[in-house]
Amino acid sequence: MPRRNPKKPETCPVARSVDVVGDRWSLLIVRDVFDGMHRFGDFQRSLGVARNILSDRLRRLVDAGILQTRPASDGTAYQEYVLTPKGESLFPVVVALRQWGERHLFAQGEHHSLLIDRKNKQPIAYMAPQAGDGNVLMPSETEVQKL
Template sequence: MAKQESLRTSECPVARTLESIGERWCLMIIREAFDDVRRFSEFQKNLGLAKNILASRLKHLVEIGVFDVCPASDGSAYKEYILTERGRAVFPIVVALRQWGECYLFDKGETHSMLLDNVHGEPITRLQVISAQGVKLEPADCHRQRVVSGM
């Protein structure tokens, strides 16, 4: 069996992103953080994840700059994991995954969660890829181009 190369050095941003945050527990931890979960014990309770796996994933997410570790906001001896700007920037990715799942992975009438706007209490609008001119784009409307640094 051939040894799988790390995607960390790939030219493809999708490959690098998957290598960085694409593991399921990393995304689930980040999802929990968007719901204001901050403490190790809360992540562990909500996800039912083994402590060693949770510790490993949180350490990784801190190392890549998704979380900062801070003293607990209530003054206790605990630490809290706070999303950084880089971590908060994962929000559209999580929303896109959620919306795809809502659309394609639930039968009609099946119970599931829904993301609501806090101000109006209404479901958020479906994400779309929009051109600089405001036109909705489909896959056939886009192409990849290699960018060489310094050129």
């Protein structure tokens, strides 16, 4: 997927974020790392993506500081991809996409994966933007302030 090369820097945080992680493969790689995958071959089997595309997306995620490489934990000559703190901070984004998909892209009763809290084995609560007082905010109750 060709990347945009804007003449002037984007002032919108959403646009900048999409430029870094906004294609299908990048987000699915990040999802797979959250799910415990770390090796090129595992990503390729999970995603069914061509090697050249997978190599490109992994390189871009490393260059963006979202993933880093380390020697394989089993002592083999392979390398593994792990999330950096910057990458780990994408967790709420992945959860929000998951929850939106669960609500809008599956028929009632249709089976899908479920994200649960490891401690209590319960599904995690639905994420929603909140005001300072804890009340859920609707889009009409917010505005973008240009600085």
